[in-house]
Amino acid sequence: DAGVTQSPTHLIKTRGQQVTLRCSPKSGHDTVSWYQQALGQGPQFIFQYYEEEERQRGNFPDRFSGHQFPNYSSELNVNALLLGDSALYLCASSLLGDPYSNQPQHFGDGTRLSIL
């Protein structure tokens, strides 16, 4: 049973470019959350998707957007990249059901994004 998978593993971009990161949730999960983890910091919540809609959003600018597909997989898009966007981007999925129930979140290994 595959866990949460993210692609790509590493990515290098330059300022001003756009990037798309991908996430496949753990089998049976229908809720996907995205987090940004800067070096030496704890993860920061970006947004959460359920039933193909953004249900919650953290304190991130509109440059950060996402999508969830009918098969529950998700994408994170970041436009107009800044140096400060360099981070590990983590995807987490949770068990089937109401996203407002307190099911533990399962994390992928992340995508390391470097901005030059």
Place this chain on the structure above:
Amino acid sequence: GNSVTQMEGPVTLSEEAFLTINCTYTATGYPSLFWYVQYPGEGLQLLLKATKADDKGSNKGFEATYRKETTSFHLEKGSVQVSDSAVYFCALSDLETSGSRLTFGEGTQLTVNP
């Protein structure tokens, strides 16, 4: 808003030593509390959780008790191993005020020497 504060790190211990990593929180509702562990080059793994006051979460020899009176959720292990070396994150989710999103502390780097 919600926040989590962890003890400043890093922490370096010898094998078989006793471990405590302090965690305190601020929340407007009645949060659930979690400890996650991150090994080098990997994502976060749920270590243990507690969903209400006085609950004790435990896993792999690690324990933490939800203390509402002191707003704390300290992580303890009686005898650490080299394989416990990792970064440990305390986190909360507050369903009433912010849904199931996780709010994390800064993390504590643990190094265990043989």
